[in-house]
Amino acid sequence: MKTPAATLTGVVALAFADASIVALALPAIYGRFDTTIVGVSWVLTGYAVAVTVAAVALVLVRRWLPTRPLAMAGLALFAAGSAWCGVTGSLGGLFAGRVVQGVGAAALLAGALELLGGHVGRDRGRRLWSGAATAGLAVGPALGGALTEAFDWRVIFIAQVPVALLGLAVLALSPTPTPTPTPAPVDGDSGGSAARPLWATAGYVTLFAGLVGALFLGVLLLVEIWRFSPLVAAFVMMALPAGTIVASGLTATVQPAVRVVGGTLALCAGLVGLAFLPAASLPWAAAALLLCGAGSGVVARVLSSAAVPASGPLVRSGGSVVAAKHAGLVLGLVVIAPLLAGSLTAGAEQSVVTGTGVLLDARMPVQEKLSLALSVRDTFAEAPRGAVPDLGAAVDTANRSSSTTAVVQEVDHRLSAVLTRAFRPAFLAAAALALLTVLAAFAVRGRSRSGVQGAPRALARAAPAAVLAVLVLAGPALVAAEMRAGARDYGRFQETDPCAAPADPYPGEGVDELVQRVAYGALHGAACELGLSRERFLLALAGQTGFADVRWDPPTVERTVRAAANRALDDIEQRGDLPGWTVSLVRAAVRSMPLEEILRIVGLR
Structure with missing residues (x-):
């Protein structure tokens, strides 16, 4: 050429x-x-x-x-x-x-x-x-x-x-350059209409x-x-x-x-x-x-x-x-x-909901779970606008257990999938x-011209x-x-219906497991009362906007707290964590207790 x-x-x-x-x-x-x-x-x-x-x-x-x-x-x-x-x-x-x-x-x-x-x-x-x-x-x-x-x-x-x-x-x-004669059309172009x-x-x-x-x-x-x-x-x-x-x-x-x-x-x-x-x-x-x-x-x-x-x-x-x-x-x-x-935009919202759900389902001590949740929240908040945070790099896993590292990797994987x-x-x-x-x-x-003659033409x-x-x-x-290979459900996360959640959401015999079971029971009761998934309720409770339309006026707060307490006690009684007479006494005390006192006891005031 x-x-x-x-x-x-x-x-x-x-x-x-x-x-x-x-x-x-x-x-x-x-x-x-x-x-x-x-x-x-x-x-x-x-x-x-x-x-x-x-x-x-x-x-x-x-x-x-x-x-x-x-x-x-x-x-x-x-x-x-x-x-x-x-x-x-x-x-x-x-x-x-x-x-x-x-x-x-x-x-x-x-x-x-x-x-x-x-x-x-x-x-x-x-x-x-x-x-x-x-x-x-x-x-x-x-x-x-x-x-x-x-x-x-x-x-x-x-x-x-x-x-x-x-x-x-x-x-x-x-x-x-000088013009050259126009060659015969090829590749199916044989003139045709002007259209x-x-x-x-x-x-x-x-x-x-x-x-x-x-x-x-x-x-x-x-x-x-x-x-x-x-x-x-x-x-x-x-x-x-x-x-x-x-x-x-x-x-x-x-x-x-x-x-x-x-x-x-x-x-x-x-x-x-x-x-x-x-x-x-x-x-x-x-x-x-x-x-x-x-x-x-x-x-x-x-x-x-x-x-x-x-x-x-x-x-x-x-x-x-x-x-x-x-x-x-x-x-x-x-x-x-x-x-x-x-x-x-919708995917970013869903990814936060998904990450919250993965953390809630994670099997780890409650204090480590709370610490990790705060780290993940800060990583999302500090990520550059429009960027996808790399949780594996952003969350320090050097001083955490192998189970925590696995949870971070799972959240990161779910985020990418969503x-x-x-x-x-x-x-x-x-x-x-x-x-x-x-x-x-x-x-x-x-018709297109193949340019091939003889026996090999076909x-x-x-x-x-x-x-x-x-x-x-x-x-x-x-x-x-x-x-x-799973494309139909890839990136899909099923939010938990708190009204249908089991009474034993976190099995185990230790004190930490008991504390988490009680907390989950309360979470499910409050979310069910408001008609929200447990993930969206938790995000709304943490002050995250855009995940749930909740107006935290005094009547809403009171019925939510009392629903949480009743569900936690119901689950405790169903599991047999405490004797029935003890649950009945606590239930009566909660029923007569002012809202401010309940909030003070659970650390929300």
């Missing part, structure tokens, strides 16, 4: 990669600036919106813009925006730099398609441009994760400046809207919830481009419409697989990402042929495809980011968006079809395997 063509292919991949390259840096950016999940998503969305708007504008004014100056201006803007993103000290400045990057990328990508056609021929240029686009978007997260792990998230942007300047220099010094590019472009929108679910959500899950390093997450995310590269080539001779439907189903199945992960397990996540990449790669190869026809202005076609892909990213982020934010489950609605929404891509099959109806057609069939069937198989 000639130097100008190779350089153009590289900068096209870089410009498309920039839509996803910061994905693994989002947790670091999230922690650096005072923002929200929705706010940090605009680091991706701002770039995609700018590319979309600028690309549409370029389509409208394409006839007045010379191609090489357009691409060079785009590279210059892209370099300037990258430099600004790398040095800015505010989130607003980062957004502004991303917008400048996006405008430059739109100009570069629209012009690069026609320049590549001039250097290596229209058909090969189209394939190089489409391949660079797919590879760039898929490899972007891994590259960004490696740079973030090795250096800092700012290096992601700074490293792009010399690459863009090199591309600018090569374009300036290279000879003006075909429109259908294919719409297919890109929904395809990338679904794909952003795997990119954006997958990265946040791996780094922010499962707490893997960006480098490890980058390695796992490489399953996405691996599936894209392998599957798109192996199924190239299957009829285009069949590929669109089959690839879309595989992508949707991969997203459903991510929604129903049965554990915080890298192999499960990698398998689902591999399926997402394979499905999207099969569809993208077909759409690239239909969206960029064998005739017509390449700047217009390139601008339309660029706008469609980034509009899909915007659509996906606009839908899933608020959905994820809401789910994580928040992993909170990603489920967003992944399913991404799958629903991706499913709309099947409509693009109308754009590519027709086998050459059957093998790719078999690969596609395996790909489609792998989705249900993956989800079924996840269900067998």
Whole structure:
């Protein structure tokens, strides 16, 4: 490949990669600036919106813009925006730099398609441009994760400046390409109606809207919830481009419409697989990402042929495809980011309830249980906004028993499970968006040319079809395997109904066990009186807001305390911890005792 063509292919991949390259840096950016999940998503969305708007504008004014100056201006803007993103000290400045990057990328990508056609021929240029686009978007997260792990998230942007300047220099010094004859259409593109590019472009929108679910959500899950390093997450995310590269080539001779439907189903199945992960397990996540990449790669190869026809202005076609892909990213982020934010808010509440339940069920001395509960509470309170606390690292277990360490690990595991489950609605929404891509099959109806003659022809057609069939069937198989591994109930916690709690909630013969049984009986009685689970009652009693709507006025306090005392005495009598006459005397004394005196005795006054 000639130097100008190779350089153009590289900068096209870089410009498309920039839509996803910061994905693994989002947790670091999230922690650096005072923002929200929705706010940090605009680091991706701002770039995609700018590319979309600028690309549409370029389509409208394409006839007045010379191609090489357009691409060079785009590279210059892209370099300037990258430099600004790398040095800015505010989130607003980062957004502004991303917008400048996006405008430059739109100009570069629209012009690069026609320049590549001039250097290596229209058909090969189209394939190089489409391949660079797919590879760039898929490899972007891994590259960004490696740079973030090795250096800092700012290096992601700074490293792009010399690459863009090199591309600018090569374009300036290279000879003006001369147009070459248009080759015969391949890969199912045989002309067709003018509506075909429109259908294919719409297919890109929904395809990338679904794909952003795997990119954006997958990265946040791996780094922010499962707490893997960006480098490890980058390695796992490489399953996405691996599936894209392998599957798109192996199924190239299957009829285009069949590929669109089959690839879309595989992508949707991969997203459903991510929604129903049965554990915080890298192999499960990698398998689902591999399926997402394979499905999207099969569809993208077909759409690239239909969206960029064998005739017509390449700047217009390139601008339309660029706008469609980034509009899909915007659509996906606009839908899933608020959905994820809401789910994580509910998940954070549920994780506190779950942790409380685990501590209540723990078999350990009461004093150690109270100390651990206070440590866990402080760890949650002191965690950075939006961050998932690492209880194993935050709670000092050096001077605690092995049973306490096991409880801390169990709380940490349950926390991860609850928040992993909170990603489920967003992944399913991404799958629903991706499913709309099947409509693009109308754009590519027709037969694909296998290019194989003679006896092996039937086998050459059957093998790719078999690969596609395996790909489609792998989705249900993956989800079924996840269900067998416990995905249905993963992250679910059943709050204890205090009214139905047993009278012997904490077995044992020692004094500590007796004290805990009495305390649990009182807790169950009070919670049952207020119609709350024991976990939510305890959080409300501790002054935690948002878990229960309890108005602690004097009548409520009195009936709650007396219900607690009666339940504790009932359980003591049922277990036989004290003689019946003793329980009767205590019950009569409590019944006649003023509330203030009861509170003083139990240490609440």
